[in-house]
Amino acid sequence: MKYLDEFADPALARRLLDDIAATVTRPWAVMEVCGGQTHTIIRNGIDQLLPDGVELVHGPGCPVCVTPLETIDRALAIAARPEVIFCSFGDMLRVPGSEDDLFRVKSRGGDVRVVYSPLDAVRLAQANPDRQVVFFGIGFETTAPANAMTVVMAERLGLANFSLLVSQALVPPAIGAIMDSPSCRVQGFLAAGHVCTVMGLAEYAPLVARYRVPIVVTGFEPLDVLEGIRRVLHQLEAGTAELDNAYPRAVRPEGNPAAQQVVREVFEVTDRAWRGIGLIPASGWRLAERWAAYDAERRFDVGGITAAESPLCRSGEVLQGLIKPPECAAFGTACTPRRPLGAPMVSGEGACAAYFQFRRLGSAVG
Amino acid sequence: MCLGVPGQVERVWEADGTRMATVDFGGVRKDVCLACTPDVGVGDWTIVHVGFALTKLDEASARETLELFRAVGLLDSELGTGSV
Numbered sequence: 001m002k003y004l005d006e007f008a009d010p011a012l013a014r015r016l017l018d019d020i021a022a023t024v025t026r027p028w029a030v031m032e033v034c035g036g037q038t039h040t041i042i043r044n045g046i047d048q049l050l051p052d053g054v055e056l057v058h059g060p061g062c063p064v065c066v067t068p069l070e071t072i073d074r075a076l077a078i079a080a081r082p083e084v085i086f087c088s089f090g091d092m093l094r095v096p097g098s099e100d101d102l103f104r105v106k107s108r109g110g111d112v113r114v115v116y117s118p119l120d121a122v123r124l125a126q127a128n129p130d131r132q133v134v135f136f137g138i139g140f141e142t143t144a145p146a147n148a149m150t151v152v153m154a155e156r157l158g159l160a161n162f163s164l165l166v167s168q169a170l171v172p173p174a175i176g177a178i179m180d181s182p183s184c185r186v187q188g189f190l191a192a193g194h195v196c197t198v199m200g201l202a203e204y205a206p207l208v209a210r211y212r213v214p215i216v217v218t219g220f221e222p223l224d225v226l227e228g229i230r231r232v233l234h235q236l237e238a239g240t241a242e243l244d245n246a247y248p249r250a251v252r253p254e255g256n257p258a259a260q261q262v263v264r265e266v267f268e269v270t271d272r273a274w275r276g277i278g279l280i281p282a283s284g285w286r287l288a289e290r291w292a293a294y295d296a297e298r299r300f301d302v303g304g305i306t307a308a309e310s311p312l313c314r315s316g317e318v319l320q321g322l323i324k325p326p327e328c329a330a331f332g333t334a335c336t337p338r339r340p341l342g343a344p345m346v347s348g349e350g351a352c353a354a355y356f357q358f359r360r361l362g363s364a365v366g
Numbered sequence: 367m368c369l370g371v372p373g374q375v376e377r378v379w380e381a382d383g384t385r386m387a388t389v390d391f392g393g394v395r396k397d398v399c400l401a402c403t404p405d406v407g408v409g410d411w412t413i414v415h416v417g418f419a420l421t422k423l424d425e426a427s428a429r430e431t432l433e434l435f436r437a438v439g440l441l442d443s444e445l446g447t448g449s450v
C-alpha cells in the first residue's frame with residue numbers, strides 16, 4: 001500500500017543504519033515517547049540493529065498504560081450499572097482495575113461494547129434512547145479531537161443519554177516531568193508524530209530550550225523511526241539541541257487548527273495522575289464546565305472512587321524508561337497478556353506487551 | 367488503539383451535519399469523520415485515528431522524504447566525509 005511499503009524498504013533502512021553507524025562515536029540514550037513507535041521498534045528489532053551503546057528508552061506514550069487505576073475503577077462502576085451501555089476502545093477491556101476489569105464486568109452481564117470510533121458511541125446513544133450510553137474517552141492529543149466531537153455531536157443531536165468519561169493525557173508536560181526526574185538518563189527525544197499532527201510544533205520549542213535536548217518529530221513506519229533516531233544522533237554528536245520535523249508529510253508546524261479549536265472548546269487543562277508515575281501538573285484535559293452535563297463522572301457520581309496500585313507491578317519504572325520490561329520479576333511469569341498484572345502488558349502499544357509478543361524474553365536486559 | 371493509519375478517501379458524504387468519508391485502508395473500508403479536515407477530498411490520502419481524519423497526507427513531502435533517504439550515505443561517499 002502506498003506510503004506503507006515504501007517506508008519499510010529494507011535497502012533504504014540499510015542506508016539509514018549505515019549512516020547511524022558512521023555517525024555514532026559514544027553511547028547515547030534516546031527516548032521514543034509514543035507506544036506506537038515502541039511497537040515498531042520492537043517488532044522490527046530496530047533497537048538491536050543500532051550500534052552498541054545507543055539505547056532506546058521506551059517512554060510513557062501508551063494511553064491505555066497511563067490511565068490511572070482509579071479511573072479504571074470508576075469505569076467499572078459505571079459499566080456495571082444496568083441502564084448503561086459502556087463503550088470503549090478494545091484495548092481497555094483487559095486493563096486490570098483494583099479487583100476487576102471491563103471484560104469480567106461484561107461476562108457478568110454488563111453491557112460493555114467495543115467501538116472503533118468514539119462517534120460510534122454517539123450513534124449508539126441515538127439508537128438507544130432508553131439507555132445511558134457512556135464513552136470511555138482515553139488517549140493523548142491524537143484521540144482528543146474525536147473524543148471532543150462526541151459531546152459536540154451529542155449536543156447538536158439533543159441527546160440527553162450520552163456522556164463521556166474523560167482521561168486525556170498530554171505529551172509535552174510528560175516530557176518535562178521525565179527531564180525533571182533526578183534519575184533521568186534521556187538525552188534526546190523522538191516526539192510522537194500524530195500528537196504533533198494535531199497540536200503542531202509550538203509546545204516543543206520551549207522544552208528544547210529549557211532542557212537543551214534535541215527533539216525530533218517522528219513517524220511510525222520503520223524508516224520514519226530510523227530517520228528520527230538518525231537525526232537525534234546527528235544532533236547529539238554535533239552537540240546541538242534543536243527541534244526538527246522528520247515527519248513533514250503528516251505534521252505541519254501549526255498542526256491542525258480545526259482540531260485544536262474543537263479540543264479547546266470542549267476540554268480544559270487539569271492536573272492528572274499517570275498510572276505508575278504519579279501526578280504531573282497540567283498534564284491532562286477534562287471537560288470544560290460548559291460541558292458538565294456530559295460528564296459521566298458527575299452523572300454517575302463516581303468521582304469519589306480512589307485506588308492504590310499493586311506493589312508487584314513495576315510499570316512506573318517501565319513507563320519512565322528506568323527499567324526494560326524483562327527486568328520486572330513478574331514479566332512473562334505472573335504477568336502475561338492473557339493475565340496482565342499491569343496495564344503495559346495489555347495494549348499492543350504497551351512496552352511489556354511488545355516485548356512479550358515479539359519473544360524478547362530478557363534479550364534487552366542491561 | 368493509538369495508531370494513526372494512512373488510507374485513501376473513496377467517497378465523501380454528510381451525516382447529521384458532519385462531513386464523513388469512506389476510507390480504503392489497503393482493501394478494508396471504514397467510515398471516517400472529516401469534521402476537522404475540510405481540505406480532504408475524494409482521492410486524497412489521510413491519516414486516520416479512531417475513525418477521525420487528523421490531516422491530509424502531503425504526497426509531495428512524502429516523496430521528498432523518500433528522496434532524502436535515498437540520498438543518505440551517497441553524499442557521504444561522494445564527498446568522502448563521515449556524516450551528512
Ligand code: SF4
Nearest residue numbers: 313314328335342352
Ligand atoms: S511485566 Fe507486568 S507486572 Fe511487570 S511492569 Fe510490566 S505490566 Fe507490570
